[in-house]
Amino acid sequence: MTTGAAAASTHAKVASPTKRIRNRALARFVRNRGAVVGAVVVMAFVLMALFAPWLAPHDPLQTNFLQVRQPPSGIHWLGTDELGRDVLSRLLFGARASLSAGVVSVAIALVIGLPLGLLSGYYGGVVDIVVSRVTEALLSVPFLILAIALAAFLGPSLTNAMVAIGLSAMPRFLRITRGQVLVVKTEDYVESARAIGLRDGAIIVRYILPNVLSPMVVQASLTIATAIIAEASLSFLGLGQLPPAPSWGAMLNTAKDFVDQAPWMSIFPGAMIFLTVLGFNLIGDGLRDALDPKE
């Protein structure tokens, strides 16, 4: 009880400078014009995905064989596809697949990679050797090829694509977490926490985890960008979102056969992927600069 109270008071004492550091990081992030532009772009796409049913002028799945491959017009602002479906409506709904793929894949990678990295780095020994060797093996296969192989073995669907991307991205999170833990666990405050008799679990959660989170946040934002491209790539190859459900990658897959006849079918979905990924990359860069202690 006494040790718990002592630890709580120590924690309260370090909370104040932590808050100050966080506020300073936030101020640095807000001052970074690129990062703010990225945040605005990403927010616009999130809102677009959330309000797609109200924003979409047409049903994204409604085919119309009298309106096949129509160029942009007053009725169909971004034209129609090979089945007469409204491209704008499909883009709005497609944002859901792309953004959810980005976020869910990164969540999968974090949920597996973060605890494994914490345990591997903190305890070391056999656990660390096994985890490190498996991580190295996973990192020895290029990210997209691993995702393609996993998606192929799991079968084509958006959920399986997210699992495949998440598992492929996981080793990076694990490695970064482990590296950070190895540095943090030798710090004086961790030694002190151990000396006052705090259990390993409490030390990991209270003292190590908060110090690992900054690089994780940066890595997560940059990996969301990679995951969005990976989902679009898998859908483009026919290993992600299955038709007729809209997804930017799947739309490009169909569009590639009509590049000369209906260029609007390929221009707009690609531009959406580009802008979303650019937004997340800008946020990632901004976060890295803001959270860098050297700044």
Place this chain on the structure above:
Amino acid sequence: MVKLLCHRLLLAVPTLVIVSMMIFGLQKMLPGDPVLAMAGEQPDPQVIQYLQHKYHFDEPVPQQYLLWVKDALHGDLGEALRTGVPVSTLIAQKLPVTLQLSVMALAFAMLIGIPGGILSASNRGRPLDYGANVLALSGMSIPNFWFGLILILLFSVHWHLLPSAGYVSPADHFWLSIKTMLMPAFVLGMGLGAQLMRHTRSAMLGVLRSDYIRTARAKGLRWPTVVIKHGFRNALGPVVTVLTLLLGELLAGAVLTEQIFTIPGFGKLIVDSVFNRDYAVVQGVVLCTAICFILLNMLADLLYILLNPRLRRGS
């Protein structure tokens, strides 16, 4: 140096063993019996027995793994399900095509990335630096399959300057081969060039803050001479390392680029085998990629040491 190389090779062995276990395990986790899939509808029991024996499916799983590894070490990665062509032959046929694409892409990446990074770093905080940063970030954010489609639309459909797809071997027609590969190589090299530009800039910024750069300036040397002769030479180590590591990404990028431009290379082989559910080919290709990747990582380590005199003496 030889000792270091042997050490790195020894370290790569457990990694390769785990990769091979994972690749083998993936196939074992698949639902359904692969022998039944190979035997077709209403299979003859004798055919099933023959196939089970041929592919060692009648052995325990650890035994199957050891036999698979033994065969792989002898260059036998199995046969393609539909054509019966050995996987190693398929890889040997397709790899040179992807290598040509990769070498050309690498040339583009270096042409974009290295001068861009040097210019950006030596003009830090100026419009040129901002422009280079925007270009690099855009290059990293563009999905290469979309970029490929846009280039086809412009250079093939509208301007009729370059062929939109296909492959011509340099042995058959050298210039046509280069012309056909120009667009796919640029698409593949663009993303790599963007990453290289950021790394070069970062390495150069570190070097340009050094005392010896200030001394070189104080001696009255011209800024371009200082940047190239004293700056870039010292930033070369990390740049070459990054470049070697990024080479592995070319293999992954080739998957989509070859799909867009219908190039019959290594990347297209992966995709085609995935759709034909030809797992022997998928296993072989992933194993081959992992070996290339591990070798490139080793090469990156060695180059880093070779290019750094202090590390070279230490090793």
